[in-house]
Amino acid sequence: MNTTQDIVTFSLKNFVILGIASVFSIAGFIWPFFYSGKDLPKTQLFFWLAIACAFIVVVFEISNARLDAKSVALLGVLAALISALRPLGAGAVGIEPMWFVLILSARVFGPSFGFLLGIISMFASALLTGGLGPWLGYQIFAAAWIGLLAGLLPRKVRGKLELLMLIVFGAIAAGIFGILMDLQFWPWALGANTQLSYLAGGSVAENLSRFITFHFATAMAWDIPRAIFTVVLIAISGGSVLAALRRTHTRAAFMTPVVFSERVK
Amino acid sequence: MEANRCLGYRISLTCIGAVMIKFSNVSLIYPNSTTTVLENLNLEIQEGELVLVIGSTGSGKSSLLRLINGLVPHHTGGILAGDVSVNGVSTQMVKPGGMAHLIGIVGQNPANTFVADTVEDELAFGMETLNLPLDVMRKRIEETLDLLSLTSLRNRSIATLSGGEQQRVAIGAALVTHPKVLVLDEPTSALDPIAAEEVLSILHRLVHDLSLTVVIAEHKLERVIQFADRIVQINGDGVAKIGTPQQILLESPIAPPIVHLARALGLKEIGVSVRDMRRMTSEIREGAYVQQPTREASIDNPIITIDSLSLSYAEKKVLKQISTNVYAHEIVAVMGRNGAGKSSLLKSLAGIMDGVNGAVLVDSQDPQKLKGKNRRETIGFIPQEPSDLLYGQSVSIECAQADSDNQVAAGTTLSVLNQLVPGISLHAHPRDLSEGQRLGLALSVVLSGNPKILILDEPTRGLDYQAKNELTRILIEFAKATGKCVLLATHDVELVAELARRVIYIADRDIVADGTTLDVLLSSPAFAPQVSKVMSPQPWLKVSDVIAALDNPL
Numbered sequence: 001m002n003t004t005q006d007i008v009t010f011s012l013k014n015f016v017i018l019g020i021a022s023v024f025s026i027a028g029f030i031w032p033f034f035y036s037g038k039d040l041p042k043t044q045l046f047f048w049l050a051i052a053c054a055f056i057v058v059v060f061e062i063s064n065a066r067l068d069a070k071s072v073a074l075l076g077v078l079a080a081l082i083s084a085l086r087p088l089g090a091g092a093v094g095i096e097p098m099w100f101v102l103i104l105s106a107r108v109f110g111p112s113f114g115f116l117l118g119i120i121s122m123f124a125s126a127l128l129t130g131g132l133g134p135w136l137g138y139q140i141f142a143a144a145w146i147g148l149l150a151g152l153l154p155r156k157v158r159g160k161l162e163l164l165m166l167i168v169f170g171a172i173a174a175g176i177f178g179i180l181m182d183l184q185f186w187p188w189a190l191g192a193n194t195q196l197s198y199l200a201g202g203s204v205a206e207n208l209s210r211f212i213t214f215h216f217a218t219a220m221a222w223d224i225p226r227a228i229f230t231v232v233l234i235a236i237s238g239g240s241v242l243a244a245l246r247r248t249h250t251r252a253a254f255m256t257p258v259v260f261s262e263r264v265k
Numbered sequence: 266m267e268a269n270r271c272l273g274y275r276i277s278l279t280c281i282g283a284v285m286i287k288f289s290n291v292s293l294i295y296p297n298s299t300t301t302v303l304e305n306l307n308l309e310i311q312e313g314e315l316v317l318v319i320g321s322t323g324s325g326k327s328s329l330l331r332l333i334n335g336l337v338p339h340h341t342g343g344i345l346a347g348d349v350s351v352n353g354v355s356t357q358m359v360k361p362g363g364m365a366h367l368i369g370i371v372g373q374n375p376a377n378t379f380v381a382d383t384v385e386d387e388l389a390f391g392m393e394t395l396n397l398p399l400d401v402m403r404k405r406i407e408e409t410l411d412l413l414s415l416t417s418l419r420n421r422s423i424a425t426l427s428g429g430e431q432q433r434v435a436i437g438a439a440l441v442t443h444p445k446v447l448v449l450d451e452p453t454s455a456l457d458p459i460a461a462e463e464v465l466s467i468l469h470r471l472v473h474d475l476s477l478t479v480v481i482a483e484h485k486l487e488r489v490i491q492f493a494d495r496i497v498q499i500n501g502d503g504v505a506k507i508g509t510p511q512q513i514l515l516e517s518p519i520a521p522p523i524v525h526l527a528r529a530l531g532l533k534e535i536g537v538s539v540r541d542m543r544r545m546t547s548e549i550r551e552g553a554y555v556q557q558p559t560r561e562a563s564i565d566n567p568i569i570t571i572d573s574l575s576l577s578y579a580e581k582k583v584l585k586q587i588s589t590n591v592y593a594h595e596i597v598a599v600m601g602r603n604g605a606g607k608s609s610l611l612k613s614l615a616g617i618m619d620g621v622n623g624a625v626l627v628d629s630q631d632p633q634k635l636k637g638k639n640r641r642e643t644i645g646f647i648p649q650e651p652s653d654l655l656y657g658q659s660v661s662i663e664c665a666q667a668d669s670d671n672q673v674a675a676g677t678t679l680s681v682l683n684q685l686v687p688g689i690s691l692h693a694h695p696r697d698l699s700e701g702q703r704l705g706l707a708l709s710v711v712l713s714g715n716p717k718i719l720i721l722d723e724p725t726r727g728l729d730y731q732a733k734n735e736l737t738r739i740l741i742e743f744a745k746a747t748g749k750c751v752l753l754a755t756h757d758v759e760l761v762a763e764l765a766r767r768v769i770y771i772a773d774r775d776i777v778a779d780g781t782t783l784d785v786l787l788s789s790p791a792f793a794p795q796v797s798k799v800m801s802p803q804p805w806l807k808v809s810d811v812i813a814a815l816d817n818p819l
Contacts, residue, residue, distance in 0.1 A: 003342070004338075004339065004340060004341070004342050069340075069362075070340070240656075240658075243658050247694055247696075247697075251697075253296065253340065253341050253342045256296045256341065256342025256343070257296060257342055257343075257344075258338045258339060258342055258343065258345075259338075259343070259344040259345065260338075260345055260346075260357045261344060261345070261346050262346060263292065263346045
């Protein structure tokens, strides 16, 4: 039966490409633990390019046929909203009011939409805040996966339980985002000679313990406030924002039957 | 059959023109609904025709317009029986995107549809999406600027344009792709009478000069009726009637004031323009009648005192040094061009405006300092967009919230609402209601607080005649109670004629006229209601005035 266009959803082929892109990206994050050379490599640029290319492939693939006007409009409006919210924190410690919108939107519109929204909003907000730099590729990847995972949370949960689930997810996501951002930055952060520095060629366990100490030493400033802020925003506004987004979903009439017939009754 | 069809055309040429839009046996049902919006509609619109679609709110006017380019059902879902075709292309076969070069659409609020910042960029946008070559785009922008007299505005930022200019830009943006059909959904609802005139005369010219086919839905019939070649009247039950304005308006419950005048006078024919009606009623005008005594303004203490009030908005002076009073039982209309400062004045009375200099007293209190319950019991303010007051998830939640806010018995707001707009669905989201229902809901939320003064900013945009009559009744009822008054800003001269006792006209940052409705409205041809234009120089504003005078000949 004919229906109106569905909200953007990835095909199997998209997921395969997405998987390849993600492997690249994950390698971009965790290479310090498996690198055996003695000197710091110039790998950051390589991985950044790899991530960028991979995501360009993904975006092209998706926009081929699956994005119709309604999905584009929704993506555009929400990405603009998120991008506008990001500089509101103005670099103050961890005040990043963007995450809750991303998580709630992905919850309502699904994993594929959340993934795209993460990519687009992170990129657009970087243009706005002037935050273009080697870290951007990592940030985009992290935001996209937070969107995807938020969309994959169990769909049946509703009401108070749903809000609780999103709060927990928000806290974890904010924390993981912090860990990932630390990870991409850590090998270059402190110079070679401190107790917390990356030890090129060191064992996985050794570097892991150094990284974890490094992370928690710096987390107080950024990650914990970010998590608290996200959780509080979801708790306060989650109910009404979810309701507004769900209403948008209904009004946009995704996947509604279109029937041309002889008679209507 | 052929002859019958031709009856509809004033210009015999269009009779042999090509069929541009064809509805054959069209019926429509939306998803999750059991009622047909349109039933067995057959309609042929010729090239170069201007067709007006009328019907009460929710009758399916917008559905009909959106069927033309296939947005219904391709975008909304639903079951469509029969066939709609434009220039021989069926919407069954081609999606809305494929019709983009054929059909231009203009909505009620152009600001919602603008993409670019400046006039020229906005005009170019539609052609960019159709991937037209650059030299074609440049040429078409120039011709469109000329066609719509936008040349002097080409580099202006759209946000700084007046409502009429914005609507013209929106029409221009729809025309650059050289569509064969232009579809407009209430293009003049938000405009003042002069800006509306400006937009409609442009449409009239496009139809006559370019033989463009135009389909308009509009509530304010008095503005468009004289331009229409034919009318499609949609009844609530999905059945549509098609005919010339004269045929349709003879019986239609939806009719502009001059048609009501013609009916009240028992004329056999109906004139759709002031000129036609004046020709038919010259005898009545020339008679002599007993002058109705004008009621004296009340002289008790004023409820609202405005003393040398100056307002500035975004560092621009909006009003300077105005003084006036409003007394009990008064219904005062504030009129003036778009951007004259009507809204600013009302906001300063409601105490929600910054940049206020001078004294404003409402019930001998400073509105800026009113708080909480005291505020709700003194001032009821309905902003231009009534949904700004509504933030509940459903009508019943909204009503319950208002009950507890105003500390009145549960169900009070709901009973007010049922009086205002009966038959409203309690589970509906406030933003899914029709304009009239939404205004009714906001009004009942405000009225349940039992305020002393009621301030309404443009209450009638998007309201049909029925809802407007209801609003008139409610406001008159409200102003009758002790110590109450109503202030409203509006462009709707017909509403003012029916409702207001006094008119304050604002222009050039000052009150240029402040007097009885009769004096102010009759002094300006642009703001005169239809009945008074027909009956001038007799001082009658509305149909009931004419009838009352006819009952008392000298």
